[in-house]
Amino acid sequence: MSAYFACNSDEVKEGRGKKAVVDGEEIVIFKVEGQVCAVLNVCPHQKFQKLHEGxxxxxxxxxxxxxxxxxxxxxxxxxxxGRLKTFPVEIKNGKVFVEI
Ligand code: FES
Structure with a gap:
């Protein structure tokens, strides 16, 4: 696994997802009580890529x-x-890196 830059951490707001493309994968980054999380933007139900609008x-x-x-x-x-694919996240110098 390698860590890829996804976005600046101040682009990730509480209450809504931030879409990003990392190593060719469309992911959504969320902030929950200060914790930053990343998931694959593919719903396991019918594979729509709309979680960033959810x-x-x-x-x-x-x-x-x-x-x-x-x-x-x-x-x-x-x-x-169902279960979304999740990715480890690291914050460095105000930037969000996602391990894929
Ligand atoms: S594609 Fe049906 S609930 Fe997400």
Whole structure:
């Protein structure tokens, strides 16, 4: 695995996801109570890449297509049988790096 620059950390706001392309993968970066998390922007339900547009509250993102919801810290769905792919994140000098 290698760490790739994704975005500046001040671009990641509480309450909404930040889309980025890292090593050819579309990911979404979230901030939950100060913790930064990264997930693959592919919903396990029907593979739509819309999680960056989903409602995001208390660490849970809801896919806007059919409502499957996921805890972005673990990737585990809170209302369905699915799991988002998650990536380790490191913050260095105000920049977000994602290990892929
Ligand atoms: S594609 Fe996300 S809930 Fe259906």
């Amino acid at each position: 409602m995001f509250e208390n660490g849970i993102v809801t896919c806007p297509m059919h409502g499957w919801a996921y805890d972005v810290r673990t990737g585990i769905s809170t209302n369905a049988d």
